[in-house]
Amino acid sequence: xxxxxxxxxxxxFVVRFANVNGSGxxxxxxxxxxxxxxxxxxxxxxxxxxxxxxxxxxWYEVRVTEDGHLGARGGVDMMVAMNPQTWDxxxxxxxxxxxxxxxxxxxxPSTKFRDDITVIGVPLTAITNSTYTDPRQRQLFKxxxxxxxxSALLDMDPKLIEQLIGEQYKGKEKLLSxxxxxxxxxxxxxxxxxxxxxxxxxxxxxxxxxxxxxxxNSAAALGAVYGGATVxxxxxxxxxxxxxxxxxxxxxKYRHDPETGKAKYAIxxxxxxxASIGIVIGASWNGARAFTATSGPGISLMTEFIGLSYFxxxxxxxxxxxxxxxxxxxxxxxxxCDIIACAYASHGDTKHVLLFPEDPAEAFEFAAAAFDLAERxxxxxxxxxxLDIGMNHRLCRPLKWDDAKxxxxxxxxxxxxxxxxxxxxRYLDVDGDGIPYRTYPGTHPxxxxxxxxxxxxxxxxRYSEEGSVYADNMQRLMRKFExxxxxxxxxxxxxxxxxxxxxxxxFGSTSPAMDEAIGLLEARGHQLDRLRIRAFPFHSSVAxxxxxxxxxxxxxxxxxxxxxxxxxxxxxxxxxxxxxIVHYDGSPITARFIAKAIGDHQDHLKVTPLRKAVS
Amino acid sequence: MTYIAKPKFHHPSLKKNELxxxxxxxxxxxxxxxxxxxxDSITASIIEACYELSIEPHRVAKISGIGCSSKTPDYFLGNxxxxxxVHGRMPSVLTGANLANRDLIYLGVSGxxxxxxxxxxxxxxxxxxxxxxxxxxxxNGVYGLTKGQFSATADRGSKSKKGVTNTDNxxxxxxxxxxxxxxxxARSFSGDKTQLVxxxxxxxxxxxxxxxxxxxxxxxxxxxxxxTKSFDYVREHNDAVNRLDxxxxxxxxxxxxxxxxxxxxxxxxxxxxxxxKIDADxxxxxxxxxxxxxxxxxxxxxxxxxxxxxxxxxEDLHEHLNTVETPLNSLEADTLCPGSAVLDKINASLR
Numbered sequence: 001x002x003x004x005x006x007x008x009x010x011x012x013f014v015v016r017f018a019n020v021n022g023s024g025x026x027x028x029x030x031x032x033x034x035x036x037x038x039x040x041x042x043x044x045x046x047x048x049x050x051x052x053x054x055x056x057x058x059w060y061e062v063r064v065t066e067d068g069h070l071g072a073r074g075g076v077d078m079m080v081a082m083n084p085q086t087w088d089x090x091x092x093x094x095x096x097x098x099x100x101x102x103x104x105x106x107x108x109p110s111t112k113f114r115d116d117i118t119v120i121g122v123p124l125t126a127i128t129n130s131t132y133t134d135p136r137q138r139q140l141f142k143x144x145x146x147x148x149x150x151s152a153l154l155d156m157d158p159k160l161i162e163q164l165i166g167e168q169y170k171g172k173e174k175l176l177s178x179x180x181x182x183x184x185x186x187x188x189x190x191x192x193x194x195x196x197x198x199x200x201x202x203x204x205x206x207x208x209x210x211x212x213x214x215x216x217n218s219a220a221a222l223g224a225v226y227g228g229a230t231v232x233x234x235x236x237x238x239x240x241x242x243x244x245x246x247x248x249x250x251x252x253k254y255r256h257d258p259e260t261g262k263a264k265y266a267i268x269x270x271x272x273x274x275a276s277i278g279i280v281i282g283a284s285w286n287g288a289r290a291f292t293a294t295s296g297p298g299i300s301l302m303t304e305f306i307g308l309s310y311f312x313x314x315x316x317x318x319x320x321x322x323x324x325x326x327x328x329x330x331x332x333x334x335x336x337c338d339i340i341a342c343a344y345a346s347h348g349d350t351k352h353v354l355l356f357p358e359d360p361a362e363a364f365e366f367a368a369a370a371f372d373l374a375e376r377x378x379x380x381x382x383x384x385x386x387l388d389i390g391m392n393h394r395l396c397r398p399l400k401w402d403d404a405k406x407x408x409x410x411x412x413x414x415x416x417x418x419x420x421x422x423x424x425x426r427y428l429d430v431d432g433d434g435i436p437y438r439t440y441p442g443t444h445p446x447x448x449x450x451x452x453x454x455x456x457x458x459x460x461x462r463y464s465e466e467g468s469v470y471a472d473n474m475q476r477l478m479r480k481f482e483x484x485x486x487x488x489x490x491x492x493x494x495x496x497x498x499x500x501x502x503x504x505x506x507f508g509s510t511s512p513a514m515d516e517a518i519g520l521l522e523a524r525g526h527q528l529d530r531l532r533i534r535a536f537p538f539h540s541s542v543a544x545x546x547x548x549x550x551x552x553x554x555x556x557x558x559x560x561x562x563x564x565x566x567x568x569x570x571x572x573x574x575x576x577x578x579x580x581i582v583h584y585d586g587s588p589i590t591a592r593f594i595a596k597a598i599g600d601h602q603d604h605l606k607v608t609p610l611r612k613a614v615s
Numbered sequence: 616m617t618y619i620a621k622p623k624f625h626h627p628s629l630k631k632n633e634l635x636x637x638x639x640x641x642x643x644x645x646x647x648x649x650x651x652x653x654x655d656s657i658t659a660s661i662i663e664a665c666y667e668l669s670i671e672p673h674r675v676a677k678i679s680g681i682g683c684s685s686k687t688p689d690y691f692l693g694n695x696x697x698x699x700x701v702h703g704r705m706p707s708v709l710t711g712a713n714l715a716n717r718d719l720i721y722l723g724v725s726g727x728x729x730x731x732x733x734x735x736x737x738x739x740x741x742x743x744x745x746x747x748x749x750x751x752x753x754x755n756g757v758y759g760l761t762k763g764q765f766s767a768t769a770d771r772g773s774k775s776k777k778g779v780t781n782t783d784n785x786x787x788x789x790x791x792x793x794x795x796x797x798x799x800x801a802r803s804f805s806g807d808k809t810q811l812v813x814x815x816x817x818x819x820x821x822x823x824x825x826x827x828x829x830x831x832x833x834x835x836x837x838x839x840x841x842x843t844k845s846f847d848y849v850r851e852h853n854d855a856v857n858r859l860d861x862x863x864x865x866x867x868x869x870x871x872x873x874x875x876x877x878x879x880x881x882x883x884x885x886x887x888x889x890x891x892k893i894d895a896d897x898x899x900x901x902x903x904x905x906x907x908x909x910x911x912x913x914x915x916x917x918x919x920x921x922x923x924x925x926x927x928x929x930e931d932l933h934e935h936l937n938t939v940e941t942p943l944n945s946l947e948a949d950t951l952c953p954g955s956a957v958l959d960k961i962n963a964s965l966r
Binding site: 260262264268270274276281282290304398402455 | 671672673674676678688689693694695696697698699700701704706707708709710711712713714715716718719736737739740744932933936937938939940943944945946947948950951952953954955957958959961962965966
């Protein structure tokens with residue numbers, strides 16, 4: 001018996017699978033997460049993977065959370081230790097009272113275990129080898145066998161897993177039945193040889209509702225399909241590649257002419273990020289909706305073109321799936337570290353629109369909206385995802401689309417308008433919003449053509465090096481950026497139950513951890529008003545929020561508190577009142593981290609009476 | 616002001632082409648390049664070729680990078696949209712533009728710095744992809760706007776105006792274009808309009824990646840003794856393998872060619888190229904032969920010009936991507952958006 005009482009918890013625990021990359025564990029692990037969802041219990045899974053194809057350690061963590069806390073929790077209640085390379089660290093990471101599940105085929109010395117955990121050995125290799133002869137089968141089915149054993153240990157309904165296997169191998173009877181067989185091999189062994197269930201259990205519930213389970217990158221790609229993107233140019237880079245791959249898959253399904261079979265889209269894998277953004281800008285200049293998906297190093301390469309998009313006023317949509325930088329950084333770890341790089345990308349005076357979706361549902365919405373914004377504002381729109389949202393399945397509200405919606409193609413002067421004698425100045429602000437009209441190439445035989453350039457020009461697009469002409473244009477660009485404030489998604493505010501002098505600002509993938517942290521902080525007696533920023537430029541409500549609170553915590557996943565810097569810079573406020581709460585080790589931020597950091601700061605702010613302090 | 620508009624007046628009896636446009640309708644602003652610049656002759660040749668082909672001026676998109684050559688699209692086809700983009704990145708911008716609207720004619724204008732140095736990669740990849748375009752490099756072997764540094768096409772051993780000898784090997788863009796699968800490859804000389812104009816016309820009518828390397832001496836920085844891109848040097852070493860006439864539509868074959876001296880090439884759109892052979896053995900359908908021929912002549916210091924390779928049945932990027940005939944930029948929500956019913960099904964599959 002372990003020294004510590006085993007953890008006992010229903011529908012609220014963390015299971016971590018430690019695997020070897022390339023061993024085929026991913027699909028079994030994902031099936032584990034989906035099976036729990038089918039019990040009506042929310043889960044939040046996360047891949048923790050190396051920049052490697054085969055051989056290095058990889059982990060898959062499933063947070064089972066009846067309360068619906070979808071942020072990472074921290075700590076592991078049950079470790080499924082399938083990787084000898086990381087054994088020691090994996091065993092050490094288990095919470096006291098937790099469980100260790102391992103392959104007991106080969107005996108392990110007792111020094112390799114801990115006294116304060118429950119050790120569960122299943123001879124996975126022995127079971128597999130006695131059933132299968134083909135090495136590849138042995139490897140793959142071993143994963144399903146441990147899934148079966150876990151289902152018994154955690155009291156899961158095997159019917160629900162069988163159903164999932166049935167859906168996955170629909171029409172492939174042989175694979176279907178052999179997977180079900182493997183599942184029961186493991187399950188039966190556990191039932192016969194182990195005490196089932198253990199303290200961690202899955203019980204049927206109804207907390208999933210109509211929510212869907214999707215990766216942010218796939219949702220963003222679907223948003224691009226719904227938003228009317230016809231040209232996609234990209235260069236492979238983790239963690240963004242799956243955006244373009246998902247866009248390709250979605251387009252194959254939904255974007256072929258039923259009669260001719262021809263494609264209503266064009267996807268080009270560029271030779272680098274420079275070419276990718278160049279293709280996007282060329283296509284957008286010519287009136288198509290175009291986008292690229294990349295990550296930090298790609299953004300660095302694209303900055304010259306981003307400056308051109310800003311200055312020559314050409315729409316572009318860039319999906320930046322952020323990863324830990326700088327340089328190559330930690331390519332498979334998450335961060336929100338490109339805020340400054342994107343907000344002010346390029347040499348010269350530039351400012352760009354950033355959108356910060358919190359989950360796949362917003363990634364879908366904002367991706368579609370990005371194309372309207374890009375064409376309305378005639379500039380680059382960044383969709384700022386990160387690895388945590390992009391490459392993990394996340395439970396979120398169903399995706400919605402209004403069929404009455406037409407695309408906002410922005411200010412485009414047509415041949416008819418030109419015929420009517422409308423004054424066309426490519427950089428002429430006709431109504432004070434800073435946005436000029438553009439024409440598509442090929443519109444009219446004698447009217448509306450202009451020469452696009454990254455050099456300075458007058459309101460009629462004629463080259464000019466006059467200082468006043470240059471300044472006039474730069475001021476109009478500022479006016480346009482102010483217009484953007486009211487077009488981008490507004491911040492969402494949620495106030496504490498009681499009036500408070502303290503506020504917190506957060507954005508993007510920090511959302512679920514923040515929501516959970518608020519509960520933890522309230523339990524400690526701290527009241528905080530919340531503002532979730534969803535876009536840059538900042539709406540005026542950000543300034544109001546800052547004015548209404550003495551101290552505002554800015555929670556983000558980078559070292560230099562980049563959003564805070566941006567707020568200080570753009571709102572001209574005293575930086576002392578904005579307290580940075582930063583998490584930047586590459587793991588997703590947790591509620592525990594936020595609650596501790598903010599709670600500690602709050603405790604310091606409270607004056608302790610001297611008598612009490614010395615007693 | 617820092618641009619010079621050209622007066623629109625013209626002689627009332629100026630000749631008109633099939634569409635009723637005069638030569639002047641294909642002109643642009645007044646060039647701000649140096650007097651005598653080879654690039655201005657190329658500009659004139661482009662204007663001439665477009666006039667002769669009776670192209671609607673606004674159906675051309677002119678795209679360039681950065682440099683002297685890349686400024687020139689402002690000086691021709693004033694009723695066309697132009698895009699003076701980023702240094703070395705014309706090919707990607709053109710590729711994107713082409714994907715958005717396959718119905719326009721794409722004219723990419725670049726220089727040797729733009730295409731052989733900073734943009735060597737983009738040059739190569741746009742050719743590889745078979746983008747339907749006419750890619751013209753105005754090649755003077757030197758950086759003009761920054762005053763006379765060598766470019767990557769400067770021959771080894773050639774001398775700069777300041778007397779420095781180039782020790783780097785030269786990149787021959789024609790050889791690279793051939794190797795990468797361009798389906799129309801030519802070289803010409805800005806000082807030889809009779810050869811250049813029909814080459815540009817034939818390239819515009821070609822479907823697929825057309826590449827023309829035009830040696831275009833820099834009057835300010837690369838026209839001295841010791842340069843291999845000077846007017847004198849190019850004239851002396853020009854080795855034309857053929858000359859051509861482009862015959863479009865119902866044009867009768869007006870010229871009587873001596874038997875055996877002319878090879879007719881019919882392009883995808885029905886237009887014909889009448890190739891008047893100068894080198895009797897040169898076969899412009901033989902990619903490998905062209906590569907060998909070029910290498911052999913380059914070793915002797917000769918500059919081979921003419922239509923060096925053509926594949927009249929070439930495919931382009933749109934065919935590779937199987938895109939719809941309708942330009943992508945004209946598709947709207949009704950054809951692009953799968954709608955809420957499909958989204959409901961997608962949602963259901965994600966539970």
